Amino acid sequence: MHDISGDSMKQEKTEYDIVIIGAGIVGLTLANALADSRFSVAVIDAQEPGDIKPDQDYELRVSAISRASQQVFINLHAWDGMKQRRISPFEHMHVWDATGSGQIHFDAADLGVDALGHIIENKVVQAALLQQLKHHKNVHWLCPANVNAIECDQHNVITLEDGRILKARLLVGADGANSRVREAAGIELEKAPYKQKGVVCVVESTKHHQYTAWQRFLPTGPLAFLPLPDGRCSIVWSASDEEADRLLALDENAFSHELEQAFEYTLGAVKSVGPRAAFPLIRRHAEHYVKPGVVLIGDAAHTIHPLAGQGANLGVLDAASLAEIIIEAEKQRKDFASYTTLRKFERWRRGENTLMMYSMSGFKNLFSNEAQGLSLVRNFGLNLVNSIGPLKHKFMRHAMGLEGDLPKLARVIGF
Numbered sequence: 001m002h003d004i005s006g007d008s009m010k011q012e013k014t015e016y017d018i019v020i021i022g023a024g025i026v027g028l029t030l031a032n033a034l035a036d037s038r039f040s041v042a043v044i045d046a047q048e049p050g051d052i053k054p055d056q057d058y059e060l061r062v063s064a065i066s067r068a069s070q071q072v073f074i075n076l077h078a079w080d081g082m083k084q085r086r087i088s089p090f091e092h093m094h095v096w097d098a099t100g101s102g103q104i105h106f107d108a109a110d111l112g113v114d115a116l117g118h119i120i121e122n123k124v125v126q127a128a129l130l131q132q133l134k135h136h137k138n139v140h141w142l143c144p145a146n147v148n149a150i151e152c153d154q155h156n157v158i159t160l161e162d163g164r165i166l167k168a169r170l171l172v173g174a175d176g177a178n179s180r181v182r183e184a185a186g187i188e189l190e191k192a193p194y195k196q197k198g199v200v201c202v203v204e205s206t207k208h209h210q211y212t213a214w215q216r217f218l219p220t221g222p223l224a225f226l227p228l229p230d231g232r233c234s235i236v237w238s239a240s241d242e243e244a245d246r247l248l249a250l251d252e253n254a255f256s257h258e259l260e261q262a263f264e265y266t267l268g269a270v271k272s273v274g275p276r277a278a279f280p281l282i283r284r285h286a287e288h289y290v291k292p293g294v295v296l297i298g299d300a301a302h303t304i305h306p307l308a309g310q311g312a313n314l315g316v317l318d319a320a321s322l323a324e325i326i327i328e329a330e331k332q333r334k335d336f337a338s339y340t341t342l343r344k345f346e347r348w349r350r351g352e353n354t355l356m357m358y359s360m361s362g363f364k365n366l367f368s369n370e371a372q373g374l375s376l377v378r379n380f381g382l383n384l385v386n387s388i389g390p391l392k393h394k395f396m397r398h399a400m401g402l403e404g405d406l407p408k409l410a411r412v413i414g415f
Contacts, residue, residue: 014165021044060202063119082125094215098218205232302353320408
């Protein structure tokens with residue numbers, strides 16, 4: 001791959017088979033999946049992902065990486081780079097309802113595996129993927145670079161702020177929920193705010209997290225404690241916009257007290273709370289994932305409620321699926337950027353993503369409701385699933401990302 005210094009960038013080619021806009025987890029996964037292929041690939045982002053130092057504070061945004069996504073990263077030779085930085089496996093998941101006795105507990109040992117998944121900071125995933133990407137000469141790294149204009153037509157012209165003009169046979173929008181590629185392609189977006197925000201921070205409790213992903217469903221929204229490598233937890237507290245703003249405004253002692261009560265002191269007292277932030281929770285779904293020569297993946301195509309931690313995993317599977325389809329098209333001497341080829345990707349992933357999206361919306365609506373009848377139903381349902389082995393295993397496989405039509409890069413042998 002080209003050196004990323006400014007002088008060498010002036011020498012880089014301006015016509016590519018594939019240009020990926022967005023160097024987040026999803027864009028970098030796709031770039032690695034296309035590495036060593038016959039495609040010339042460019043990756044563009046306004047910011048270059050930073051690395052994580054061992055003594056650095058945890059970043060606020062983490063992802064619950066499923067077994068399927070882990071397998072993708074293993075096959076892309078990026079998993080070891082993540083382990084060498086910092087990751088936290090979770091061997092158990094414990095979910096319970098605040099309005100009754102309903103609960104369900106998942107144990108990796110029941111499926112004969114060492115972990116159900118891993119909690120990893122987004123920057124760690126990006127850093128490991130970027131480290132691996134630098135071994136591949138067919139991928140050109142154009143970061144940092146600001147995009148000034150995008151023209152989605154038969155040439156897909158991308159004009160950068162420094163005056164460089166790039167052309168792409170296939171333009172990939174991996175540029176997040178506010179995708180400029182989606183806007184330039186004229187693709188409509190279905191948008192449904194959950195009227196909630198996710199409050200995030202890192203906390204230290206008096207008890208160890210026991211390598212468990214904890215989630216309590218409150219009437220106001222789910223509260224998750226996710227394990228970090230040093231025994232602390234990353235929390236995601238979903239609450240109404242007004243309640244989230246109130247939680248952010250509390251001082252540390254008051255916030256700790258409310259957090260302890262909301263979590264029923266499950267991990268004891270809260271000893272310390274790091275900086276807090278909040279992000280709006282919105283369900284988004286692009287009307288189309290593709291147009292001739294243009295494709296959307298990850299948050300550019302869809303965003304869902306974080307209650308099951310599946311957002312990043314859906315994007316990783318998007319990237320792996322797209323790579324599989326266009327590489328196969330090229331092998332068969334078909335036009336990899338044609339609408340016919342790209343529609344295969346859309347048909348494959350749209351159904352999977354839609355199912356997950358509406359499942360999460362359904363769970364959110366079911367559990368964020370204090371109606372007595374619904375409370376009885378969901379508590380009965382949690383306990384029923386917890387008591388029926390085959391049904392419970394089915395839910396576990398879904399949580400691990402091992403159900404559905406998986407791309408080859410994500411298939412875990414033995415499951």
